[in-house]
Amino acid sequence: MKYLVAVRALCEFTAKHGDLDLRFTPAPSAQEGMAGHAVVASRRGDGYQAEVSLEGEYKNLRVRGRADGYDPALNQLEEVKTFRGDLHAMPDNRRNLHWAQAKIYGWLLCHEKGLDGINLSLVYFDVASLQETPLTEHFSAASLKEYFELQCERFLLWADQELAHRLARDAALTALDFPHASFRPGQRELAEAVYKTSSAGKCLMAQATTGIGKTVGTVFPLLKATPKKKLDKLFFLAAKTPGRKLALDALALIKDSAGGLPLRVLELVARDKSCEHLDKACHGDACPLARGFYDRLPQARVAAVHYAASEGMLDKPALRKVALAHQVCPYYLSQELVTWSDVAVGDYNYFFDSSALLYNMTLTNQWRVSVLVDEAHNMVERARKMYSATLEQAQLHQVHASAPRAVRGALERLNRNFNDLHKLQTEPYQVHTELPASFLKALQQAITGITDFLVANPTRVDGELQAFYFEALHFSRMADAFGAHSIFDITLNDSAQTEASAFQGDHGCATLNIRNVVPAPFLAPRFAAVNSVALFSATLSPQDFYRETLGLPAGTAWIDVQSPFTHEQLRVAAVSNISTRYQHRDQSLGPIADLMARQYGKTPGNYLAFLSSYDYLQKLVALFRERYPHISAWEQKRQMDEAGREQFLARFTPDSQGIGFAVLGGAFAEGVDLPGRRLIGAFVATLGLPQVNPVNEEIRKRMGAYFDGKADSKTDGSGELGYNYTYLYPGLQKVVQAAGRVIRTQLDVGVIYLMDDRFTRPEVLELLPPWWKVERLYATRTRKVPSPGPKIALATSVSDAN
Numbered sequence: 001m002k003y004l005v006a007v008r009a010l011c012e013f014t015a016k017h018g019d020l021d022l023r024f025t026p027a028p029s030a031q032e033g034m035a036g037h038a039v040v041a042s043r044r045g046d047g048y049q050a051e052v053s054l055e056g057e058y059k060n061l062r063v064r065g066r067a068d069g070y071d072p073a074l075n076q077l078e079e080v081k082t083f084r085g086d087l088h089a090m091p092d093n094r095r096n097l098h099w100a101q102a103k104i105y106g107w108l109l110c111h112e113k114g115l116d117g118i119n120l121s122l123v124y125f126d127v128a129s130l131q132e133t134p135l136t137e138h139f140s141a142a143s144l145k146e147y148f149e150l151q152c153e154r155f156l157l158w159a160d161q162e163l164a165h166r167l168a169r170d171a172a173l174t175a176l177d178f179p180h181a182s183f184r185p186g187q188r189e190l191a192e193a194v195y196k197t198s199s200a201g202k203c204l205m206a207q208a209t210t211g212i213g214k215t216v217g218t219v220f221p222l223l224k225a226t227p228k229k230k231l232d233k234l235f236f237l238a239a240k241t242p243g244r245k246l247a248l249d250a251l252a253l254i255k256d257s258a259g260g261l262p263l264r265v266l267e268l269v270a271r272d273k274s275c276e277h278l279d280k281a282c283h284g285d286a287c288p289l290a291r292g293f294y295d296r297l298p299q300a301r302v303a304a305v306h307y308a309a310s311e312g313m314l315d316k317p318a319l320r321k322v323a324l325a326h327q328v329c330p331y332y333l334s335q336e337l338v339t340w341s342d343v344a345v346g347d348y349n350y351f352f353d354s355s356a357l358l359y360n361m362t363l364t365n366q367w368r369v370s371v372l373v374d375e376a377h378n379m380v381e382r383a384r385k386m387y388s389a390t391l392e393q394a395q396l397h398q399v400h401a402s403a404p405r406a407v408r409g410a411l412e413r414l415n416r417n418f419n420d421l422h423k424l425q426t427e428p429y430q431v432h433t434e435l436p437a438s439f440l441k442a443l444q445q446a447i448t449g450i451t452d453f454l455v456a457n458p459t460r461v462d463g464e465l466q467a468f469y470f471e472a473l474h475f476s477r478m479a480d481a482f483g484a485h486s487i488f489d490i491t492l493n494d495s496a497q498t499e500a501s502a503f504q505g506d507h508g509c510a511t512l513n514i515r516n517v518v519p520a521p522f523l524a525p526r527f528a529a530v531n532s533v534a535l536f537s538a539t540l541s542p543q544d545f546y547r548e549t550l551g552l553p554a555g556t557a558w559i560d561v562q563s564p565f566t567h568e569q570l571r572v573a574a575v576s577n578i579s580t581r582y583q584h585r586d587q588s589l590g591p592i593a594d595l596m597a598r599q600y601g602k603t604p605g606n607y608l609a610f611l612s613s614y615d616y617l618q619k620l621v622a623l624f625r626e627r628y629p630h631i632s633a634w635e636q637k638r639q640m641d642e643a644g645r646e647q648f649l650a651r652f653t654p655d656s657q658g659i660g661f662a663v664l665g666g667a668f669a670e671g672v673d674l675p676g677r678r679l680i681g682a683f684v685a686t687l688g689l690p691q692v693n694p695v696n697e698e699i700r701k702r703m704g705a706y707f708d709g710k711a712d713s714k715t716d717g718s719g720e721l722g723y724n725y726t727y728l729y730p731g732l733q734k735v736v737q738a739a740g741r742v743i744r745t746q747l748d749v750g751v752i753y754l755m756d757d758r759f760t761r762p763e764v765l766e767l768l769p770p771w772w773k774v775e776r777l778y779a780t781r782t783r784k785v786p787s788p789g790p791k792i793a794l795a796t797s798v799s800d801a802n
Contacts, residue, residue, distance in 0.1 A: 002057065003163040005155065006365040007065030007104045009339050014154040015100035018093045019284030020293035020332055028082045028127045030360055031477065036082035036125045037068060040132065047072055054108035058152040061159050064366065067105040076119040076136070077106055082127050085455035093294065098122055104151065107144035116141050128448055162340070168262045169342060170227035178220060179257035185564035186212040193559045195221035198370050198532040199228060203552050205543055206536040208561035209769065210740050214536050215250040218372050222534070223254065225370070229531055232367040235358055236345045239378040242671045247345045247374065248315055264305060265313040266337055268346030274316060274331040276324070289329040297336060300326035304337055314341070339365070348379065352526055353386045354477065359526055369530050375670065376535035377733050380549050383519035389478040391471060393418045393509040399468045410449035417442040418510050421490055429694050431489045435479050447472050478514045484706055485518040487698055515695070517702045520551025527553055538740050539733045541767060545725055548707060567773035570743050571751040574759035575777045580686050585616055592685050592755055593624045595779045596659060599751065600631055605680040606652045610664040610738045612686035614638050621661050632658030636666060652678045664688050670737040675744040681751040682742050687758055688731035700726040732767045
């Protein structure tokens with residue numbers, strides 16, 4: 001068996017030296033890079049061959065990759081590199097890496113075609129000016145062969161180790177047993193679905209309630225499928241930190257149960273949470289961990305894989321320990337280790353964002369990977385944010401106030417174009433079918449001006465200017481990708497609401513938004529790039545909504561795992577005479593408070609109450625404390641920090657009693673595990689529907705137009721697709737997630753009150769979990785009893801089975 005390595009991975013291993021140097025270099029986006037390559041290829045003659053696949057061997061090493069282009073008439077192989085700014089500012093170690101790749105490709109082509117020599121051309125393409133700068137040299141086949149073999153020799157010792165690891169890993173995974181004595185109810189069904197779809201190279205949507213062990217039930221079968229499908233990597237992607245921890249815990253359990261499974265698990269953590277010197281720039285002149293980074297990287301890399309083999313997983317603490325022992329940056333060490341890991345655990349953005357690390361590495365290295373997406377109901381909203389962009393005139397004003405003279409002219413031209421938008425717009429908020437060409441031209445000029453300045457002053461620290469620059473870049477890129485999947489709108493703020501300045505003139509400030517509504521066109525290529533994807537959550541219904549908005553491929557499999565819970569464990573009551581609509585909220589406070597107190601008096605314990613907003617929550621808490629001061633109550637605060645969240649959850653103990661008040665869709669509405677007596681009930685005083693406002697109404701119309709070809713104006717919830725996709729489905733998903741906090745194990749029992757008359761509607765009931773048996777409840781108001789003691793006269797309620 002030969003070890004397979006991509007040309008880029010080989011060269012990065014053998015040809016990178018010196019400092020980690022990330023002084024301002026305005027790198028093109030992945031889309032700009034692909035477009036740049038396409039432009040270069042389009043300028044070549046008819047016989048030009050683009051994307052030439054090449055492969056060669058040396059001893060037990062097989063090297064493969066795709067050269068950017070070959071011109072047989074000139075006998076010239078091209079390696080195209082896109083860039084922004086001043087080419088002369090490119091660090092030498094990066095240029096050396098580019099030449100190394102070109103030479104490897106050159107030998108592979110000479111060997112394939114029996115050539116005596118070849119012209120190699122590094123073509124640097126400026127994505128801003130569309131200009132090419134070719135650097136061309138002639139090399140003999142003999143010299144290229146010598147260079148190729150030298151790089152391979154440098155890599156062979158590592159390759160032998162990697163090959164041994166791969167063989168041991170696959171053998172161990174083939175023999176791997178489930179880490180528990182038996183599967184939980186529903187867990188085997190889920191595991192089999194993941195295994196079969198991975199083996200078939202298909203995508204899977206799996207809806208499975210909390211409590212069946214979804215994390216182990218998805219990770220284990222995918223590890224079992226790895227040898228059969230010859231997978232290089234498994235990516236576990238989570239929406240939040242708790243999801244990453246669950247994945248790491250599951251992988252640790254599987255490794256330990258197998259007696260030290262040879263599996264390298266890497267946790268990817270955001271830079272602001274893993275950088276040791278956030279106050280320093282990422283280059284050798286500023287940061288000691290960047291100085292000589294690539295010279296010390298080989299030893300750190302060896303130590304990291306040895307740690308993974310002997311000690312455990314390369315999670316955040318382990319990576320920090322290894323990195324600091326070798327004086328390299330933990331954040332960039334983790335990125336270097338992706339290539340040498342079997343499992344990477346990180347946030348959604350590492351694979352699905354526009355500049356996603358794992359996605360780009362998968363394409364570059366031609367890896368075979370499978371992806372697990374945890375709590376996938378979050379993907380729609382998260383992906384929308386990834387492919388949306390905002391540009392604020394107020395931010396431009398702030399930047400201009402302290403901007404260097406070299407960029408002020410470009411900023412002032414951009415501001416004039418902002419002001420022109422005020423004249424064209426007739427309403428404070430307005431949607432436009434097209435983006436204004438003159439504004440985009442001025443924006444590009446501003447980007448170019450700032451780029452030139454930052455490149456010329458790489459050590460200058462100007463946080464406001466750089467922040468605006470990156471916002472402008474992202475807006476420009478999203479403008480290039482603008483289509484029916486997104487909305488472009490402008491909001492005008494009255495000048496009286498903004499601080500006047502000479503720069504501003506008589507105008508207020510405009511805010512420009514490109515709002516992605518349907519992320520499918522952006523995500524579809526990512527799903528297509530992998531062997532398989534399994535998206536799982538307790539709330540993925542209706543499946544069409546998620547499949548269509550996320551762009552999952554045709555033939556995506558679906559499984560709805562039967563819940564291990566029974567309706568005897570959970571009483572679900574829909575209160576038919578309470579309305580939590582905005583205009584009725586003040587009238588609803590008394591009946592809701594009384595019903596909560598009545599349930600608490602009947603069965604004291606820990607409860608969670610979920611409201612639609614902080615204002616509504618605060619009003620209810622105030623009234624509840626006034627009427628029932630003997631019942632302990634605590635609430636979620638606005639912008640609650642991590643310590644505050646931990647303190648909130650710490651109130652829920654097996655022996656405590658009281659009611660916690662939280663916002664639906666917030667930090668305590670999902671990803672919170674309070675089994676047993678820690679939580680015995682929940683009150684949901686909202687359908688969770690997004691607020692009806694001009695923006696959401698435009699999203700509703702766009703959804704309708706995108707998916708069923710018409711922009712219907714109905715908003716009455718009578719089944720119109722745009723309304724369901726915008727309001728009903730996202731709202732009910734939040735409700736079910738929040739209610740899912742109550743029953744966590746097969747031993748739990750509890751109660752859920754759905755407090756709004758709309759919960760009794762058929763179209764709403766059919767979106768609730770099928771194992772719930774919803775009864776209809778008529779809430780009666782409790783007469784206020786002066787005594788603060790625990791024994792309060794509680795009115796009975798009239799209920800009838802639904």
